Amino acid sequence: MKESLQGLFADALTQLRNRGVLPADGPVDVRFEQPRQKGHGDLSTNVALALARPAGMAPRELAQSIIDALPDSPLIEKVEVAGPGFINIFVVSDAQFEVVRRILDEGERFGRCEDGGGRRVLIEFVSANPTGPLHVGHGRGAAYGDTLGRILSAAGYQVEREYYVNDSGRQMDILTLSIWLRYLQSCGQGLPFPGQAYQGDYITRIAEQLRAGHGEALVRAPGAAQRELLSAGDEASLDASIAWMREALGDTGYHTVLEAGRDFLLADIRSDLEEFGVTFDRWFSEASLHESGALDRTIERLRESGHTYEKDGALWFRSTDFGDEKDRVVVRESGTPTYFAPDIAYHLDKFDRGYDLMIDVLGADHHGYFPRVKAAVEACGGDGDRLHVEFVQFAVLYRGGRKVSMSTRSGEFVTLRELREEVGTDPARFFYVQRKPDQHLDFDLDLAKSQSNDNPVYYVQYAHARICSVFDQARERGMVPDRFDDVDLSRLGEEHEQDLAKLLIRYPEVVAAAAAGYDPHLVVFYLRELANGLHTYYNAHRFLESDADRRNARLALIHATRQVLSNGLGLIGVSAPTSM
RNA sequence: GCGCCCGUAGCUCAACCGGAUAGAGCAACGGCCUUCUAAGCCGUAGGUUACAGGUUCAAGUCCUGUCGGGCGCGCCA
Numbered sequence A: 001m002k003e004s005l006q007g008l009f010a011d012a013l014t015q016l017r018n019r020g021v022l023p024a025d026g027p028v029d030v031r032f033e034q035p036r037q038k039g040h041g042d043l044s045t046n047v048a049l050a051l052a053r054p055a056g057m058a059p060r061e062l063a064q065s066i067i068d069a070l071p072d073s074p075l076i077e078k079v080e081v082a083g084p085g086f087i088n089i090f091v092v093s094d095a096q097f098e099v100v101r102r103i104l105d106e107g108e109r110f111g112r113c114e115d116g117g118g119r120r121v122l123i124e125f126v127s128a129n130p131t132g133p134l135h136v137g138h139g140r141g142a143a144y145g146d147t148l149g150r151i152l153s154a155a156g157y158q159v160e161r162e163y164y165v166n167d168s169g170r171q172m173d174i175l176t177l178s179i180w181l182r183y184l185q186s187c188g189q190g191l192p193f194p195g196q197a198y199q200g201d202y203i204t205r206i207a208e209q210l211r212a213g214h215g216e217a218l219v220r221a222p223g224a225a226q227r228e229l230l231s232a233g234d235e236a237s238l239d240a241s242i243a244w245m246r247e248a249l250g251d252t253g254y255h256t257v258l259e260a261g262r263d264f265l266l267a268d269i270r271s272d273l274e275e276f277g278v279t280f281d282r283w284f285s286e287a288s289l290h291e292s293g294a295l296d297r298t299i300e301r302l303r304e305s306g307h308t309y310e311k312d313g314a315l316w317f318r319s320t321d322f323g324d325e326k327d328r329v330v331v332r333e334s335g336t337p338t339y340f341a342p343d344i345a346y347h348l349d350k351f352d353r354g355y356d357l358m359i360d361v362l363g364a365d366h367h368g369y370f371p372r373v374k375a376a377v378e379a380c381g382g383d384g385d386r387l388h389v390e391f392v393q394f395a396v397l398y399r400g401g402r403k404v405s406m407s408t409r410s411g412e413f414v415t416l417r418e419l420r421e422e423v424g425t426d427p428a429r430f431f432y433v434q435r436k437p438d439q440h441l442d443f444d445l446d447l448a449k450s451q452s453n454d455n456p457v458y459y460v461q462y463a464h465a466r467i468c469s470v471f472d473q474a475r476e477r478g479m480v481p482d483r484f485d486d487v488d489l490s491r492l493g494e495e496h497e498q499d500l501a502k503l504l505i506r507y508p509e510v511v512a513a514a515a516a517g518y519d520p521h522l523v524v525f526y527l528r529e530l531a532n533g534l535h536t537y538y539n540a541h542r543f544l545e546s547d548a549d550r551r552n553a554r555l556a557l558i559h560a561t562r563q564v565l566s567n568g569l570g571l572i573g574v575s576a577p578t579s580m
Numbered sequence B: 001g002c003g004c005c006c007g008u009a010g011c012u013c014a015a016c017c018g019g020a021u022a023g024a025g026c027a028a029c030g031g032c033c034u035u036c037u038a039a040g041c042c043g044u045a046g047g048u049u050a051c052a053g054g055u056u057c058a059a060g061u062c063c064u065g066u067c068g069g070g071c072g073c074g075c076c077a
Helices: A002-018 A047-055 A059-069 A098-109 A136-154 A170-186 A201-214 A224-232 A235-275 A286-292 A294-304 A340-352 A370-379 A416-423 A425-433 A445-449 A456-476 A495-517 A521-540 A548-571
Strands: A043-045 A076-082 A086-091 A120-124 A158-165 A282-285 A308-311 A314-317 A328-331 A357-363 A387-392 A395-399 A441-444
Touching: A002 A043, A002 A047, A002 A059, A047 A059, A047 A086, A059 A076, A059 A086, A098 A495, A098 A548, A120 A136, A136 A158, A136 A357, A136 A387, A136 A395, A136 A416, A136 A425, A136 A495, A136 A548, A170 A201, A170 A235, A201 A235, A224 A235, A235 A416, A282 A286, A286 A294, A286 A340, A294 A314, A294 A328, A294 A340, A314 A370, A328 A340, A340 A357, A340 A370, A370 A387, A395 A445, A416 A425, A416 A445, A425 A441, A425 A445, A425 A456, A425 A521, A441 A445, A456 A521, A456 A548, A495 A521, A495 A548, A521 A548
Parallel strands: A120 A158, A120 A357, A158 A282, A357 A387, A395 A441
Antiparallel strands: A043 A086, A076 A086, A308 A314, A314 A328
16 A cells, blocks of 8 residues: 555656656655554655755645645545645545455465565574573573564564573683582582682582582592682682692593583573573584684684784784774783684674674673674674674663662572563563663563553453454354455444554554664564554454444454464564463 | 763653654553453643754754763773
């Protein structure tokens, strides 16, 4: 419908150009909007306002000229000039309801589009270190990344999801030390436990598993000097403790402990996410970059790019050549690479895999980090425009009106699993994506878990369940037609029915806009509006009335509404219950 | 100090390349259940879009400055 109106306007503009009313320059994109205001028509365009200046005409005058030049169309009820020069179009009522037929015909496909043109996009998200369970901050990244993936798929992209596992580096050393110390304690060694080590209960659980599998084979008795290091409380002593552990355990023993921790935590993270409705196509291991030699090759590649130099015995990347604030160390004076180096190697690996678009979903605290990664990729010849980042602000939990504090090392954080168990997956996902990602999120636990009408997720789900319930009743009374193909939609036309149809018409645009702007929250807001439209209609009219033609038309309309609710909820990974 | 993000109703937030009278939910107040689920609907009230300038037919949206908040500025990860 929009397309054919666009054609009509293009014709009118061409005619005005031919008559010399408008200058002959390039084509003008005629955009239509659905006015929020009643009385402003079904569609509205500001094209006359935009063209008034080049035409040298008053906007209202030009608007009238455009209207006069419009070809006749059976779609249009009336067209009028409004306000400063808007053109408001009133569409013939019956034409609005054609969307119902289209939805019933397309079903789950309704709302999908080909904007993505099959382009391959990689979304990397969560990527939390395997040093503890996921907390509620990761949950937001998970919900956002996964929903974005679903939306981009619907918009015609070929989506892959990836989790980057930081299974290498100092935090893994600390994890290993933490587990080993708990293991020693459980084997009867009385030891101090450093304050900077991971404090959570899960460390003890891993240690007990380790003991169950390996007995006391990994026990090494610490001397007085080691005990002192463990209770010292500074970073240098912690590193010294790690060095002692590595020496005492040897390479094999060290890896046994490390892998016990890593595997336990990855399995935990994986099942946690699966229960949250989030799955990945690939878990990319940082350690694999070290083992495969990709890291060395990356450093070599960076050197050859000519954007590196040596200073103070370290290898620096001149990221300032690419707009970064300062240059960055890639290889330390000690000869070991920084965290930055494997990250470059990882992103180059993505580029080598040939994606058209790579999206990193990162915590907002990484916003200073991304420019250097992009810089390094560009230095190595990658097209930086294909690399995109979305920052997700932290979620701050509130319980009983008070902030819930979080800290991984202290072990007092709310995990994603606890959140899911407390409020349920559907409310959690809904709450996470109902805000723009770069907005701070106040997550009200009491509200999310309330099984009441305060809770917006039930509002939308209820609309779906309500329609299902109507059909249950209709079925009992033998009122459901075998097919909706030949339903007479001209029996619709009440105000609430028109409002509902207009909402349904908007759905494909909402999906397209959410995909184009990486804005899942648009879908959430739309679903709330659609649910409101349904509830309003429900309260105003009875569907199962005696006039069969009208009844069938109404059933067709709410059947279509149910389909769109279901499609939209699917996009944000929230279930569409058939009863509540 | 420098950089990025943000400031909209009492609270939490929307507002589609700059468009018409800035919209929802919650909280408050008033109505609607012998009829398909009241986890619902309708109505009332609530605003100088932090502040001051600027750009233009038009600014919450763009530019400059001020104030306020968050985050980042390691040879940590």
